[in-house]
Each structure stands twice: as structure tokens, then as C-alpha cells.
Amino acid sequence: MQSIAQLLQLIPKYDTLPEIWRLLIPILVSCLLFFALMALAVLFLVWLERKISAHIQDRLGPMYVGGWHGWAQTLADALKLLLKEDIVPDATDKLLFKMAPFIVFLGAFAAYVVIPFGVSSIVTDLNIGILYVVALGSLSVVGIIMAGWASNNKYSLYGGMRAAAQIISYEIPAAVAIMTVIIPVGSLSMVDIVNAQSGGIQNWFIFRNPFTFLAFFIYFIASLAEVNRTPFDIPEAESELVAGFHTEYSGMRFAFFFLAEYANMLLVTCVATTLFLGGWTSVLPGGSQLIPGPILFFLKAFAIIFVQMWLRWSVPRLRVDQLMYLSWKVLLPISFALVLGVGWLAVR
Amino acid sequence: MTLNMGPQHPSTHGVLRLELKTDGEIVADAIPHIGYLHRCFEKLVENVEYPGVVPFTDRMDYCAAMNMELGYVLTVEKLMGIHVNNRVRCLRIIMAELDRISSHLIAAGTYGNDIGSFTPFMWCFRDRETILDFFEETCGARLLYNYNWIGGLMFDVKPGFEKRLIEFIDYFEPQVDNLNKLLSDNFIFIRRTANVGIISPELAKSYGVTGPNLRGSGIKFDVRKDEPYLGYEDFDFEVPVGLGEYGPVGSCWDRYMVRIREVKESCKIIRQAVARLTPGDVHESIPKRVKPPAGEVYMRTECPRGELGYYIVSDGSTKPYRVKVKSPCFTVMSAFREASRGTMIADIIAILGSIDIVLGEIDR
Numbered sequence: 274m275q276s277i278a279q280l281l282q283l284i285p286k287y288d289t290l291p292e293i294w295r296l297l298i299p300i301l302v303s304c305l306l307f308f309a310l311m312a313l314a315v316l317f318l319v320w321l322e323r324k325i326s327a328h329i330q331d332r333l334g335p336m337y338v339g340g341w342h343g344w345a346q347t348l349a350d351a352l353k354l355l356l357k358e359d360i361v362p363d364a365t366d367k368l369l370f371k372m373a374p375f376i377v378f379l380g381a382f383a384a385y386v387v388i389p390f391g392v393s394s395i396v397t398d399l400n401i402g403i404l405y406v407v408a409l410g411s412l413s414v415v416g417i418i419m420a421g422w423a424s425n426n427k428y429s430l431y432g433g434m435r436a437a438a439q440i441i442s443y444e445i446p447a448a449v450a451i452m453t454v455i456i457p458v459g460s461l462s463m464v465d466i467v468n469a470q471s472g473g474i475q476n477w478f479i480f481r482n483p484f485t486f487l488a489f490f491i492y493f494i495a496s497l498a499e500v501n502r503t504p505f506d507i508p509e510a511e512s513e514l515v516a517g518f519h520t521e522y523s524g525m526r527f528a529f530f531f532l533a534e535y536a537n538m539l540l541v542t543c544v545a546t547t548l549f550l551g552g553w554t555s556v557l558p559g560g561s562q563l564i565p566g567p568i569l570f571f572l573k574a575f576a577i578i579f580v581q582m583w584l585r586w587s588v589p590r591l592r593v594d595q596l597m598y599l600s601w602k603v604l605l606p607i608s609f610a611l612v613l614g615v616g617w618l619a620v621r
Numbered sequence: 622m623t624l625n626m627g628p629q630h631p632s633t634h635g636v637l638r639l640e641l642k643t644d645g646e647i648v649a650d651a652i653p654h655i656g657y658l659h660r661c662f663e664k665l666v667e668n669v670e671y672p673g674v675v676p677f678t679d680r681m682d683y684c685a686a687m688n689m690e691l692g693y694v695l696t697v698e699k700l701m702g703i704h705v706n707n708r709v710r711c712l713r714i715i716m717a718e719l720d721r722i723s724s725h726l727i728a729a730g731t732y733g734n735d736i737g738s739f740t741p742f743m744w745c746f747r748d749r750e751t752i753l754d755f756f757e758e759t760c761g762a763r764l765l766y767n768y769n770w771i772g773g774l775m776f777d778v779k780p781g782f783e784k785r786l787i788e789f790i791d792y793f794e795p796q797v798d799n800l801n802k803l804l805s806d807n808f809i810f811i812r813r814t815a816n817v818g819i820i821s822p823e824l825a826k827s828y829g830v831t832g833p834n835l836r837g838s839g840i841k842f843d844v845r846k847d848e849p850y851l852g853y854e855d856f857d858f859e860v861p862v863g864l865g866e867y868g869p870v871g872s873c874w875d876r877y878m879v880r881i882r883e884v885k886e887s888c889k890i891i892r893q894a895v896a897r898l899t900p901g902d903v904h905e906s907i908p909k910r911v912k913p914p915a916g917e918v919y920m921r922t923e924c925p926r927g928e929l930g931y932y933i934v935s936d937g938s939t940k941p942y943r944v945k946v947k948s949p950c951f952t953v954m955s956a957f958r959e960a961s962r963g964t965m966i967a968d969i970i971a972i973l974g975s976i977d978i979v980l981g982e983i984d985r
Contacts, residue, residue: 330743427624431646431966503737504809513970515631589809590737592967593646 303396307385315535319347321575322582329586357524362425365521369423374522374529376416381536384409388543389463391553391566402463403455406544407448410499413537414440417508417518420530424521432517435593436508440499442597446604447495453488453608453615454478454548467552475558477551484614489549491608493577496541498596500534503585507593542577546570550577624966628657632735632970635980641969651961651969653954655983662985663944670939671697671911672771679765681946682982684727687720687756688924689982690769695850696920696931700913703772708901710851712774714894715786716756717851718887722793723752724925725833725880725887728977732877733804735974736813741804748796751789755782772907783895790888797884805874805881814874815867818960818972822871828956831949832927833883834976837863837876844923856893858886873975880977912939926950926977946985950978 290298320335324342327334339345361370384406386396399405414437421433455461457478458469470476478485498505509517519530546552550573553566564572591599622643628636636657642650662681666674678693679686691713698705705713730745753763759778760768768775804810820830825838835842843860845853861882863875915937921930927949934943953976961972 326739330740331747332743427622431624506737507967513632513967586740587803588738589733589804589807589813590967591809592813592965594965595812 303386307396308382311382311385311536311539312532314539315532316347316351318535318539318578319350319531320344321578322585323347325579325582326586329583351528354528355525359525360523362521364425366423366425369419370521371526373416373420373423374526374533376419377413378416378529378533378536380409380412380416381533381540383412384540385536385543387463388540389467389547389552390543390570395464398462398464401461403451403461403466403544403548406540407444407451410444410447411440413533416533420522421518424518426521428514428516429518429520432508432514432520435514436501436518438593439501439505439508439596439600442600443495443498443505443604446600446608447492447499449605449608449612450488450492450495451544451548452612453485456612456615456619457481457485463547463552467547467554470551471554473554473558474551474556476554477549479549482615482618484611484618485549488608488611488615489545491604491611492545492549493580495600495604496545497581497584498600500537500541502538502581504588504591505596506585506590507596538578538581539574542574542581543570545577546573626969632731633973634731634978637973637978637980637983639969639973641966643966646965646967648961648964648966648969651958653957655951655954655980658980658984660985663946666944667941671913671941674941674944675769675771676765676767679767680981681948681985682724682924682926682950682979683764684979685720685724685925686765687716687768688724688922688929690767691717692920692922692924692929692931694769694771695922696918696933697771697911697913699920700916700918700933700935701771701908701911703906703908705773705906706901707897707899708777709773709903709906711894711898712778712903713769714851714853714856715891715898716759716768718890718894719752719755719786721887721925722884723749725884726752728880728925728974729800729804729877732974732977733810735970736810738804738807738810741800744796744800744803748793751793755786755789758782770907771911773905774903777903783898786891787895790891794885794888797881801881805878811867811874813967814877814971814975815872816869817964817968818873818975819869820871820876820956820960821869824956824959825871828959829952830927830956831952832923832925833879834876834927834949834953834956836861837879837975838871839863839865839875844921844928848921850920850922853890856890858889861886873971876975876977910939912937921947924949926979926982927953948982948985950976950980950983954978954983 323346324334335343335346337343338349361367387399387402387405389395389398417436418433421429454466458466460466470478474480479489480486501508509519519527522530553570555562555569557563624641624643625638626641627633627638633639638654638657640652640654641648662677666677669677675690675693678689682689726745726749730742733741756766757763760766760775820834820838822838822840825835825840839862841860841862846860861879863870863879865872865875867874913935915935917932917934919930919932921928929949930947932945933941936942957972957976961969964972
């Protein structure tokens with residue numbers, strides 16, 4: 274945000290504005306910037322997912338809109354959703370029904386402010402950065418329960434309840450896996466975590482010791498469940514619950530859920546990149562930066578996203594009880610053991 | 622809580638309505654309500670001449686129309702005492718087995734979809750397309766064929782059909798192994814299906830379950846083997862049964878796997894039938910006027926979803942006095958309720974997919 278404030282100095286007579294505006298404008302500009310960036314990234318991700326799924330399934334996917342490999346297909350879809358009628362069913366709790374998509378979206382969007390995309394490409398480096406991300410992760414579950422409850426539809430209710438149980442269960446192993454990184458760094462700040470990994474691939478936490486190596490996979494699995502991706506997509510399991518918590522949503526409100534889903538997907542990969550794959554730092558030992566930091570960051574993030582999509586289109590879905598079993602009886606004990614291991618390494 | 626699943630639900634395989642009595646995720650009872658696709662087949666065909674019934678039989682099990690009409694024409698031929706030549710018999714077997722493959726591909730593909738894996742569906746439908754292309758070039762239709770006629774076939778196959786068919790089978794057999802790698806042997810898939818929806822051999826027998834669902838419960842019974850028609854007795858093929866590799870016999874996985882294995886057996890039958898194909902006229906024994914003698918006849922055939930029986934009463938006129946169909950999906954629907962008691966909502970879908978019903982045939 275510092276650099277944005279400096280850029281704004283170039284506007285003529287900027288210093289003569291009232292104090293309150295000089296505080297607010299940089300915040301608004303950076304918010305808009307991140308919203309645009311995220312919307313673009315999501316549009317690209319939706320297109321990418323369609324293409325990847327199509328090629329896994331021996332199809333071509335979108336090929337016409339926009340010319341080259343249907344690149345504008347998601348743009349056209351988003352426009353279509355914008356123009357659709359905003360349907361609010363009669364028997365719903367109107368206020369909650371209308372609020373829910375925005376709360377889900379807010380949780381996904383607000384967490385981006387602490388993600389360090391590059392050396393200076395971060396909105397604000399909170400000293401509790403990672404804690405803030407984990408906390409905002411829980412916000413989306415509030416929105417999902419609201420959507421499930423307010424829709425006044427049994428399928429939505431099932432979806433909402435499943436989502437609540439699932440996201441809360443999987444946040445624990447995810448948070449404990451994050452602990453394995455925080456212990457050696459000794460700071461919750463995202464920038465400090467990245468700086469601790471600079472100097473090449475051997476310093477990344479994924480390759481630093483066996484405990485953090487396993488912790489990466491635990492975080493990856495738990496994050497899949499947190500963002501409702503296959504094999505953990507039971508809150509919106511379409512063959513069981515029609516569309517889960519967003520069964521009754523259509524048009525732009527549905528689009529917000531959709532946007533939030535992909536934004537969350539990108540968010541957890543960004544967190545995984547920051548914590549375990551060295552963020553913007555270079556692959557090369559010695560840390561000479563050949564590719565600009567933000568580009569390198571997104572390359573790493575998209576590599577993880579590709580694995581997420583690959584998994585989604587090749588494995589079936591777990592059942593609710595199996596999902597809970599995996600979280601409480603497999604991932605949680607292992608992650609606690611990993612924290613103990615990392616702690617032992619730290620005090621050794 | 623009462624959860625009304627269907628008739629418009631993505632995975633009730635048509636317009637089936639399930640009334641679920643649930644306690645959280647546990648389903649205490651699942652009551653099937655059928656009849657949303659009732660089209661008065663049995664009454665309707667009493668007013669139609671015998672050859673005109675064939676297109677109506679197509680519309681019962683629209684996923685396996687070839688086998689539906691085959692059962693009907695064989696029953697009428699038995700009533701009239703018509704014997705067809707070798708070419709007609711072999712072509713009927715080829716078409717019926719191709720249809721069985723295409724029907725089982727739908728079953729396996731949509732089952733993957735029900736369990737939450739989307740790719741098998743597309744893979745299965747890709748190969749099914751080729752089979753439908755074969756049907757299309759032979760009789761012009763892709764789904765509802767009216768190909769089997771009383772005493773013969775609508776058309777002979779096009780030149781080069783045999784060669785292309787064998788090429789397809791050569792390509793297709795390894796694809797079944799690919800499907801196994803993707804879906805059947807997947808750890809999550811086995812966890813979702815292997816201990817779920819057990820239909821024990823006793824239960825299956827007492828409810829009159831037939832076809833792959835019966836064989837999935839470990840009972841080796843196949844009308845093609847045990848009461849052969851069309852000369853199936855001369856063909857060399859196995860009757861796969863559920864072995865219970867990953868849990869009790871009669872689970873969803875067993876029923877699913879029986880279908881996959883049957884596809885391979887069907888490939889074997891097609892190869893043999895193509896080898897036995899002799900020149901001949903497919904219109905040779907088609908009667909000028911179908912007017913069976915007064916009497917009644919029952920005949921059963923093995924359609925992809927089980928034992929399909931036709932009971933026809935003739936009063937000596939050109940229209941059947943009564944046609945009664947014994948539908949395999951209808952009987953298994955009663956066993957479904959037993960098998961689904963006390964399972965979870967996700968299991969209901971798994972069980973429903975594994976018994977592979979087609980509502981057009983249940984309701985008729």
C-alpha cells in the first residue's frame with residue numbers, strides 16, 4: 274500500500290485533499306486493484322478448469338467464443354449471469370438470502386490483503402498475517418450456513434450443515450500444519466515467512482525437513498476440503514444434494530458463490546505457496562531472481578491449482594462419515610505429531 | 622425429516638421419486654414412488670397390430686431398445702412357430718450384445734457420476750457413441766431402432782460392417798481396462814461402494830431380482846446360459862458373478878463389477894457371432910400378415926438389466942389380446958427399499974445407481 278500511496282502523489286493537488294481522503298483513497302484504490310486482479314484470475318481459472326477437465330475427458334472444451342481456444346467463454350458466461358433475473362424464492366428469509374453470497378465472497382476477498390505476491394506487492398503486511406487468513410477462512414462458513422438456512426430448502430440445509438461440519442473439522446489440521454511453519458520462523462507475518470525461505474529451493478519449507486514436507490501435504494488435503502473441492506465436495510455434492518447450499522441461487526448471486534469458490538481455491542494455493550513453496554523467492558540456490566517475483570509466485574500457485582483440478586476430474590467423492598474419519602482420525606494426529614517433530618528440531 | 626428426492630433430481634435416473642425418512646444423514650426408510658412415466662404400454666398395444674408393437678417396446682427401456690424388441694419378436698415368433706435363418710440369428714445376437722455393451726456403459730458411466738467422479742461418464746459415452754454409430758448406419762436410428770422385425774430384420778448390415786465392428790472391439794476391450802484403472806479399482810470408489818447396499822443371495826431370490834443385480838449377489842443365473850434362445854448355447858462365454866473381493870457379496874461394487882465383466886463377455890460373443898455370419902436374406906421368413914393362432918405364450922430373454930419376460934395372449938386376430946411384460950427393474954425396485962434401510966443419503970444414490978434402473982421400463 275505504501276507504493277500505491279506514493280503513486281497517488283503524482284496526482285496534481287493530491288496533498289491539498291482532506292486528511293480523511295488521503296487515508297481512504299489508497300485503501301479504495303488497492304481494493305479495486307485486487308478485486309480486478311482476482312476477478313481476472315478467477316475468469317482465467319474457470320477457463321483453465323474447463324480446458325483441463327475437457328482434455329482429461331477426451332473432449333475439447335470451449336473452442337469458439339473469442340477465437341483462440343474459447344478464451345472469452347467465461348467472460349461471456351459472467352455477462353450472461355449479470356443479465357439474468359435476480360430470483361429470490363418466496364419462502365426464503367430475504368435478508369439472509371441476499372446477504373449470504375456477499376459474506377462468502379467477503380471471506381475469500383478480504384484474505385488477499387496479506388498475501389505477498391512479490392517483494393513489494395502486498396497490500397498490508399499484518400504482523401498476524403497467517404492468523405488473519407485462517408480467521409477469515411471461517412467467515413465463509415458463516416455465509417454458507419446462512420445460505421443453507423435462508424433458502425428454506427432441505428437440500429440447501431443439508432449442504433449448509435455438511436459445509437459447516439466439514440470446514441470446521443478441516444480447519445484444525447490445516448491450522449496445525451501451518452504451525453509447523455510458524456515454529457521455525459517465529460513470526461506470523463507472511464513477509465517474514467517468505468523471507469525465511471529465501472535463498473533457493475533447498476530453503477523452502479516443503480524441502481527443509483521431513484516434518485514440513487508432510488505438513489505441506491496435510492495442508493494441501495485439508496485446504497481441498499476447506500474450499501469444497503473433489504474428493505471433498507460433499508456440501509454441494511450434485512448427485513446427492515442437487516447443488517447443496519446454493520440450490521436456490523441463480524443469476525448474479527450464484528455467480529458470487531462461484532467467484533468465491535474459485536477465489537478461495539486461489540487463496541489456499543497462495544497460502545500454500547507462501548508457506549511451503551517460498552512465495553516469490555527464486556528456485557535457484559543463491560536466490561538470484563531471474564523471473565519477477567509476482568510471476569514466479571503465480572507460476573507456483575498455478576502448479577498447485579493444476580493438481581487440484583487434476584484431482585477433481587479423476588477421483589470420486591468421499592462420504593460424510595469417511596470425510597470426518599479422515600480429518601479427525603488420520604490428518605489431525607499426524608499433524609500434531611509433525612508439530613512435535615518440528616518443535617523438537619527447533620529446541621534441539 | 623422427510624426428504625423428497627425426485628422426481629426431478631439429478632441422480633434418480635429418470636423420474637423416480639424417493640421419499641426418504643431421514644435422521645440427519647442416516648436414512649431410516651426410502652420409499653420409492655413410481656409411475657411418473659406411465660404410458661399405458663400394455664393397454665395401448667392391445668389396439669395395435671403385432672408388428673406395430675415393436676416401436677412401443679423400444680420405448681420401455683430406451684437405453685437397451687434392441688434387447689426390448691428382441692424379446693418381443695422372439696415371443697411372437699415362438700407363438701407363430703417361425704424359424705429364422707442363421708444370418709438373422711447372428712445379426713440379432715451382434716446387435717443385442719452391442720446394445721448390452723452400450724447399456725452397461727451408461728450404467729458404469731452414470732454410476733461414476735453418482736459417486737462423484739465425472740470423467741468415467743465421458744469416457745463411457747465416447748465409446749457408446751461408436752456403438753450408436755453402428756446402429757445408425759444399419760437402421761437409421763440411434764436410440765429407438767425398430768430393427769428387429771417379426772421373422773427377420775429391418776435391413777441387412779452395410780458392406781464392411783463386420784470388419785469395422787471387429788476393429789471397434791479390438792479398440793474397445795483395452796478401454797475397459799482403462800475404465801477399471803480410473804474408477805473400478807479406485808480406493809475411494811471401493812470405500813464408497815464395497816460395503817454398501819448389500820443384497821444378500823436370499824434377499825435377491827425372495828424378491829425375484831434378476832440379471833446383473835442377481836449375479837452381483839453371487840448367484841450364477843443367466844437366461845442366455847440356462848434357458849438359451851437364438852442359439853446362445855453354441856457360444857462360448859462366461860457368466861460373471863459377484864465375488865465380494867472388497868466386502869460382503871452383493872454389495873454395490875459387486876453389482877457394478879458384474880456389468881464391467883459382462884461387457885468383456887459380450888465382446889467375446891460378438892467376435893464369435895461375426896465369425897459365424899453366413900450370407901442370407903434377412904427378410905426371408907417375414908410373414909406377409911402376422912396373424913398368430915389363438916393361444917398364449919411366455920418367453921424370457923436376458924436384457925442388460927435382467928430377465929425380460931413377455932406373456933402374450935392371442936385370440937387369433939391381428940392384434941394381441943393381452944401383452945404382459947415382466948420387467949427386471951420393477952422387481953429390483955422392491956429389493957432397493959430393503960437394501961437401503963439404515964444407510965446414509967450418499968449411499969441411497971450409490972445403491973440406486975448400482976441397481977441400474979430405467980424408469981421407462983418400470984412404469985411402461
